Amino acid sequence: MSLLAQLFPPGVLRPMELGSDGLILLTVAGLLFVLTRYRKWGWLWREWVTTVDHKKIGVMYLVASLVMLFRGGVDALLLRTQLAAPGSTFLGPEHYDEIFTTHGTIMVFFMAMPLMFALYNAVIPLMIGARDVAFPRLNAISFWVFAFAGILFNISFVVGGSPNAGWTAYAPLTERAFNPGVGENYYLLALLISGIGTLASGINFLATILGMRARGMTLMKMPLFVWSALVSSALILFAFPALTVALGLTMLDRLFGSSFFTLTAGGMPMMYVNLFWIWGHPEVYLLVLPAFGIFSEVVSTFSRKTLFGYPSMVGSLLAITLLSFGVWVHHFFTMGAGAAVNAFFGVSTMLIAIPTGVKIFNWILTMWGGRVRMTVAMLWQMAFIPTFVVGGATGVLLAVVPGDYQFHNSYFMVAHFHNMLIGGVVFGFLSGLYYWWPKMFGYMLDERQGRWAFWLFFIGFWVTFMPQYFLGLEGMTRRMYTYSAGFGWTTLNQISTLGAYVMGAGFLVLVYNIVWSMLRGERDVTGDPWDGRTLEWSLPSPAPEYNFARLPTVTERDAWWHAKREGGAVAAQWRAREIEPIAMPRPTAVPFFIGLAFFLAGAGMVFSWWVVAAVGFAGVVALLVRGWFDDQDHEELSRDAVLRVEAAAGRLQA
Amino acid sequence: MNTPLEAGRAGRVPLEFSDHHGALGILGFWLFLASDVVLFSCLFAVYASYGMRTAGGPTPMDLFHYGPAFAETLLLLTSSFACGLCVYQLRRRSRNGAAAWLAVTMLLGLGFVGMEVHEFASYVALGATWHKSAFLSAFFTLVGTHGLHVSFGLLWAGSLLVQLWRRGLNAVSARRLYVFSLYWHFLDIIWVFIFSAVYLAGRIG
Amino acid sequence: MSQHAVTHAPAPLEPPARHGEGEHREQREHGEVEIGALAPHFEPVAFPGKQVAGFAGSVALTVLALLAVMHHLLPPAALLVTVIALAALQAVVQLGSFMHLREAGGEAWQIPVLALAFVIAVGIVGFSFWIMTFKWGVS
Numbered sequence: 001m002s003l004l005a006q007l008f009p010p011g012v013l014r015p016m017e018l019g020s021d022g023l024i025l026l027t028v029a030g031l032l033f034v035l036t037r038y039r040k041w042g043w044l045w046r047e048w049v050t051t052v053d054h055k056k057i058g059v060m061y062l063v064a065s066l067v068m069l070f071r072g073g074v075d076a077l078l079l080r081t082q083l084a085a086p087g088s089t090f091l092g093p094e095h096y097d098e099i100f101t102t103h104g105t106i107m108v109f110f111m112a113m114p115l116m117f118a119l120y121n122a123v124i125p126l127m128i129g130a131r132d133v134a135f136p137r138l139n140a141i142s143f144w145v146f147a148f149a150g151i152l153f154n155i156s157f158v159v160g161g162s163p164n165a166g167w168t169a170y171a172p173l174t175e176r177a178f179n180p181g182v183g184e185n186y187y188l189l190a191l192l193i194s195g196i197g198t199l200a201s202g203i204n205f206l207a208t209i210l211g212m213r214a215r216g217m218t219l220m221k222m223p224l225f226v227w228s229a230l231v232s233s234a235l236i237l238f239a240f241p242a243l244t245v246a247l248g249l250t251m252l253d254r255l256f257g258s259s260f261f262t263l264t265a266g267g268m269p270m271m272y273v274n275l276f277w278i279w280g281h282p283e284v285y286l287l288v289l290p291a292f293g294i295f296s297e298v299v300s301t302f303s304r305k306t307l308f309g310y311p312s313m314v315g316s317l318l319a320i321t322l323l324s325f326g327v328w329v330h331h332f333f334t335m336g337a338g339a340a341v342n343a344f345f346g347v348s349t350m351l352i353a354i355p356t357g358v359k360i361f362n363w364i365l366t367m368w369g370g371r372v373r374m375t376v377a378m379l380w381q382m383a384f385i386p387t388f389v390v391g392g393a394t395g396v397l398l399a400v401v402p403g404d405y406q407f408h409n410s411y412f413m414v415a416h417f418h419n420m421l422i423g424g425v426v427f428g429f430l431s432g433l434y435y436w437w438p439k440m441f442g443y444m445l446d447e448r449q450g451r452w453a454f455w456l457f458f459i460g461f462w463v464t465f466m467p468q469y470f471l472g473l474e475g476m477t478r479r480m481y482t483y484s485a486g487f488g489w490t491t492l493n494q495i496s497t498l499g500a501y502v503m504g505a506g507f508l509v510l511v512y513n514i515v516w517s518m519l520r521g522e523r524d525v526t527g528d529p530w531d532g533r534t535l536e537w538s539l540p541s542p543a544p545e546y547n548f549a550r551l552p553t554v555t556e557r558d559a560w561w562h563a564k565r566e567g568g569a570v571a572a573q574w575r576a577r578e579i580e581p582i583a584m585p586r587p588t589a590v591p592f593f594i595g596l597a598f599f600l601a602g603a604g605m606v607f608s609w610w611v612v613a614a615v616g617f618a619g620v621v622a623l624l625v626r627g628w629f630d631d632q633d634h635e636e637l638s639r640d641a642v643l644r645v646e647a648a649a650g651r652l653q654a
Numbered sequence: 655m656n657t658p659l660e661a662g663r664a665g666r667v668p669l670e671f672s673d674h675h676g677a678l679g680i681l682g683f684w685l686f687l688a689s690d691v692v693l694f695s696c697l698f699a700v701y702a703s704y705g706m707r708t709a710g711g712p713t714p715m716d717l718f719h720y721g722p723a724f725a726e727t728l729l730l731l732t733s734s735f736a737c738g739l740c741v742y743q744l745r746r747r748s749r750n751g752a753a754a755w756l757a758v759t760m761l762l763g764l765g766f767v768g769m770e771v772h773e774f775a776s777y778v779a780l781g782a783t784w785h786k787s788a789f790l791s792a793f794f795t796l797v798g799t800h801g802l803h804v805s806f807g808l809l810w811a812g813s814l815l816v817q818l819w820r821r822g823l824n825a826v827s828a829r830r831l832y833v834f835s836l837y838w839h840f841l842d843i844i845w846v847f848i849f850s851a852v853y854l855a856g857r858i859g
Numbered sequence: 860m861s862q863h864a865v866t867h868a869p870a871p872l873e874p875p876a877r878h879g880e881g882e883h884r885e886q887r888e889h890g891e892v893e894i895g896a897l898a899p900h901f902e903p904v905a906f907p908g909k910q911v912a913g914f915a916g917s918v919a920l921t922v923l924a925l926l927a928v929m930h931h932l933l934p935p936a937a938l939l940v941t942v943i944a945l946a947a948l949q950a951v952v953q954l955g956s957f958m959h960l961r962e963a964g965g966e967a968w969q970i971p972v973l974a975l976a977f978v979i980a981v982g983i984v985g986f987s988f989w990i991m992t993f994k995w996g997v998s
Binding site: 134135199202203204206207210211212237238239240241242244245246249252256257258259260262264265266267268271274275278625628629631 | 677678679681682685686689696697699700704707708711784785786787788789790792794795817826
Binding site: 700 | 962
């Protein structure tokens with residue numbers, strides 16, 4: 001195949017794709033112009049590209065995830081537009097396949113995961129009284145590896161062609177015999193590379209939480225969000241290797257002719273499904289447990305009450321984590337594993353609802369008798385409870401194996417998982433975003449605009465997905481690009497599409513809110529706008545580079561809340577003589593270049609340009625070795641420098 | 655960053671644990687090893703299901719022989735033992751002792767990789783490539799992934815020898831040597847399962 | 860809020876008075892351990908007896924498994940189970956004798972993490988085999 005034909009197959013030359021290419025070029029050109037005109041290249045390099053500061057890395061993850069939320073959302077609107085009318089020709093079948101593939105892949109891997117890491121990076125070290133994560137340079141490597149993997153995935157529709165086998169990429173459809181283009185290669189390489197970054201972050205946060213907590217902060221005195229980050233990081237550690245194997249073996253089949261999931265030579269496509277979901281189920285818990293952790297923080301702060309049942313909250317997190325490794329077959333009950341296997345996993349799936357139920361009751365009981373303040377963060381929490389419970393109930397219906405034979409792969413299932421992912425994960429992360437935004441950026445997101453965004457998105461969500469439950473019961477299956485008028489599905493589809501556009505409007509209001517608040521929003525001058533309970537609120541907003549001028553000692557849960565009660569205004573102030581020089585990790589360009597090298601390696605593998613791939617991999621190794629031999633990776637911040645920063649923030653005692 | 659040994663701690667805590675950040679690094683590497691356990695378990699799961707799916711091609715009984723498999727096992731096991739002695743020398747603060755045993759570790763490891771490459775080449779010469787059957791795909795991937803891990807370890811050990819020679823023994827190089835030893839021992843443990851579940855099981859029939 | 864009068868009790872979030880000067884203040888004191896079961900245990904620097912014993916034991920277990928298979932000492936199914944069990948035993952021997960499992964800067968968190976990893980590993984291999992055998996001969 002000629003190079004041009006390989007780079008520009010028909011799928012890449014559709015009007016929609018070409019139009020998007022134009023928009024991307026314009027946007028990139030605009031960015032380059034602004035950076036050059038305002039002489040920001042040096043600033044960009046020093047402050048962002050070479051940073052190892054967890055707070056800045058968190059901001060970069062956030063920006064990336066919001067951009068990806070936009071693209072994934074546009075994909076969703078395209079799908080819903082196509083389904084608004086029977087027999088629509090807005091999107092052809094191949095195009096539709098590509099869009100639902102990129103929609104799902106982007107939302108899970110390039111929107112939800114980075115948003116989670118954004119919040120972890122922004123807040124976890126602050127909450128445990130630490131100066132950074134355990135491995136700051138590895139943290140930066142994780143980000144850049146993710147970013148370049150995301151870029152690799154996103155350029156698939158520009159050159160080479162998008163993947164089209166769904167975000168789950170089942171064999172044998174992904175085998176080269178059935179999928180000869182490079183689209184699936186993009187999927188595989190981008191996710192394999194991104195997975196390296198994710199695994200490294202899991203290790204990083206596990207080590208951070210286990211080994212860098214402030215003096216006196218025992219495990220049972222940690223905030224619940226930190227607990228949720230701990231178990232979620234453990235889930236990353238144990239689940240992502242399974243994805244690496246599933247995708248890796250598929251890649252070996254596609255690129256090197258092995259016979260793992262082929263239809264001949266003894267391959268078993270079902271083994272791919274098995275491996276994928278061994279990862280896939282823990283993955284969804286890995287996403288939703290931090291959302292639960294956020295809710296615990298938000299509920300107690302805005303009810304002005306200690307979280308109800310802390311030990312049972314911890315216990316339920318641990319139970320969910322363990323159980324999540326024992327339910328994965330429920331994603332493929334219908335694949336023929338047999339009655340005994342299905343029965344076992346059906347029961348285990350129902351069991352996992354119990355610890356989640358415990359948490360729901362504890363959140364409600366926290367609010368009971370508290371003085372509840374309905375901030376936007378709290379609104380998201382209130383919305384989450386009924387939404388997630390409905391989704392959970394439909395999950396129990398799906399867990400009934402004979403029932404699942406009817407529901408599986410119908411719109412009932414589509415509605416269920418969107419219910420859990422949006423109602424649980426997205427609502428939770430948006431709540432956390434509003435809650436921690438002042439700490440990250442030093443200004444509040446406008447509450448009134450936030451309420452508009454909330455109601456649009458929340459109502460839009462219900463209008464989009466409730467009809468889909470009924471569509472599923474009426475027999476509409478997922479991933480179908482059109483339907484006949486005679487099926488009677490038209491009205492429900494139209495309502496669902498309307499809801500999707502309302503959700504889109506909610507997203508636009510959120511973006512407007514961010515920009516407006518950046519320019520005109522209320523500044524957070526105290527560092528503690530919500531009268532918070534945990535240590536991050538003891539710092540100025542945004543926190544100084546080194547976080548704590550003096551590392552705190554804690555004696556109980558909700559340490560900051562009690563410190564304020566006992567110490568008043570003195571609680572967040574230091575005496576000058578307590579300040580010592582602080583050793584901070586030095587900025588470095590190596591993580592950025594490692595990401596770039598992985599991009600090169602990935603692109604080479606995608607197109608089977610082996611020399612390019614080899615150069616990329618060699619680059620990764622060379623950069624790692626170079627970083628390894630660099631012993632001068634810390635610099636000391638002098639006592640005077642620290643005193644200056646603290647004095648400017650009004651934190652020095654007279 | 656090398657913190658100087660704190661007075662009174664000398665001898666109570668080994669060199670590689672004397673630096674808090676270094677000790678965290680060791681924990682981080684244990685966590686990575688835990689993830690690698692799960693990675694290999696997935697490859698074992700694939701092999702367990704594919705071990706008999708030979709698609710009319712070569713079977714385990716056809717390919718695997720006791721001699722080479724046992725030799726490879728002894729080479730890697732002795733290498734792991736040598737690595738243990740390397741760390742013992744490290745604890746005695748002997749740079750030359752540690753370097754010598756590290757070199758022995760590497761030589762034995764090199765022998766292992768050499769034998770394995772020869773073994774794979776002999777299968778390919780017989781026409782047993784991974785395209786032929788799911789069993790062969792699973793075999794080459796499981797054993798090959800382990801072999802790649804060992805090869806990477808040899809490169810790592812080489813860099814450590816260089817670092818020992820140029821910078822000597824300090825908290826950083828001690829920690830790196832210790833971490834390498836964890837990696838190397840772990841690879842031998844994985845090999846024990848490969849020897850049993852692939853080569854021995856293949857001869858049981 | 861008025862300032863507190865000078866007291867001897869530390870203000871909230873303040874560490875207790877320290878004796879040593881000039882030490883870099885780490886997050887937690889070395890050796891400070893919260894969970895007793897995970898307290899680190901460093902091996903004394905004497906003759907590496909543990910290593911030698913571990914090596915000898917590993918060789919013995921390997922030879923035992925090899926001979927059992929070479930001479931068909933058990934029927935096939937039992938033989939396979941025995942060989943895997945011997946492998947697991949050898950893994951434990953090597954973990955204990957070679958790998959300094961109980962050493963750590965703070966708590967020995969690697970022990971529960973590794974234990975969990977092996978439980979999950981056994982689950983993955985076992986369950987996958989169970990799930991996939993039903994497809995035997997079908998695809």
